[in-house]
Amino acid sequence: MTAPQPRPNVAEIPPYVAGKPPVPRPGLTSYKLSSNENPYPPLPGVVEAAMTAVERVNRYPDMGNTELYDALAARLRVPTDHLALATGSVALIYQLVQAFCDPGDEVVFAWRSFEAYPIAVAAAAATAVKVPVLADGRHDLDAMADAVTERTRVVLVCTPNNPTGPAVTQAELDAFLARIPPQVLVVVDEAYVEFVRMDDPVDGLVTHARHENAVLTRTFSKAYGLAGLRVGYAVAPPSVAGALRAVSLPFGVSSVAQAAAVASLEREPALLERVAALVAERDRVVAGLADAGCPVPEPQGNFVWFELGERTLEFAAAADEVGIVVRPFAGEGARVSIGETEANDRLIELARRWR
The missing domain is CATH 3.40.640.10 (Type I PLP-dependent aspartate aminotransferase-like (Major domain))
Known part of the structure; x- marks a missing residue:
């Protein structure tokens, strides 16, 4: 007896891959930079x-x-x-x-x-x-x-x-x-x-x-x-x-x-102050990456993109080792959210070593 079957197109739906959570590492604060989340908590009120x-x-x-x-x-x-x-x-x-x-x-x-x-x-x-x-x-x-x-x-x-x-x-x-x-x-x-x-x-x-x-x-x-x-x-x-x-x-x-x-x-005025701070931090990260010999496409969101090709998963693993989780797209590149200052500093240092 044939079991109920979904429409054929359902089998063709590619899975959505969410950003991984940070990996706990003894003695090291880990940061999630894989989902383009806002690092600030909700506004007061x-x-x-x-x-x-x-x-x-x-x-x-x-x-x-x-x-x-x-x-x-x-x-x-x-x-x-x-x-x-x-x-x-x-x-x-x-x-x-x-x-x-x-x-x-x-x-x-x-x-x-x-x-x-x-x-x-x-x-x-x-x-x-x-x-x-x-x-x-x-x-x-x-x-x-x-x-x-x-x-x-x-x-x-x-x-x-x-x-x-x-x-x-x-x-x-x-x-x-x-x-x-x-x-x-x-x-x-x-x-x-x-x-x-x-x-x-x-x-x-x-x-x-x-x-x-x-x-x-x-x-x-x-x-x-x-x-x-x-x-x-x-x-x-x-x-x-x-x-x-x-x-x-x-x-x-x-x-x-x-x-x-x-x-x-x-509370939008206070919110936009936070956005401005994130944009300033994004600009600092972009400058730091350029100084490290790792320029990225012009970012206008709260993330940066590394074109890495076949080395993408290797880069993601290296980021894991220093306590930052990025979003790899195998064979293409990695997207990294602008997060806490310490997390961003680790990204710049990783890029400096990576080249």
Whole structure:
């Protein structure tokens, strides 16, 4: 008798590989630099707001996310019907592909880019079209535009690009959008937008206002330091935002996550001070790596990328030995988060010895 079988595409879903936790080492503090987490704890008042919500976890969360939608609408100056919430921006990527792609439809994205993209595409039985990044880790937007066909339904632009680091400029994005047919959805994945410091940065909200096929996805996991609570949002035309809400998991964003996100938005000036400190530390690390003879692609997120090829796993093992856990992509390179000062110092010293 044949057992129940999942759809064939399920067997083709690549596994998501999470960043490993730090390895305990006697006499040495170990650091996790493998998941692009914010090394700072939640802001004062955020934990208190979350704990107040914890006292009500016998009740379902507000399925309408009313308070958080209102706070985001005020902060971003967009109507609430342009917003959709989910358990992190990664969930929104899954929902967008699910909502807009039939089996066999194409989704174009840079590669290497965010590891969840091919998983989301395979889960929807769509077809992934991977366009190699340039030698400096940047999106090849011309090649991505060339890859769009009559079967393309979604294009994903990760800026800053995870894991390589560089970001797209507004001029580049405008030129790219001008080449994309209006029926193709362009998703601008801005998970690390708060860390961008460059000339002509993308203004996602202006882009959204100008293009009916443009969607932004953002998260509270990175700059806001709420990775453990899983909450992200999309800014999209009402029809797209409505589709996202239609396919979302009921009660997906917990009451604790909603309360913490609202409290974090209320404390955004203090949060941005922390982000500025992380950016300054990123700049120090980049300078230190260059001085060590190990330059990296221009990072605009809270991480750096080492192009290591076949030596990637060897580098990751060496990092483990000095008490820092990095995220290796076998045969390609390693992504290393900007963490505590001591952890970053060890990374620079490792790079100095590695060359």
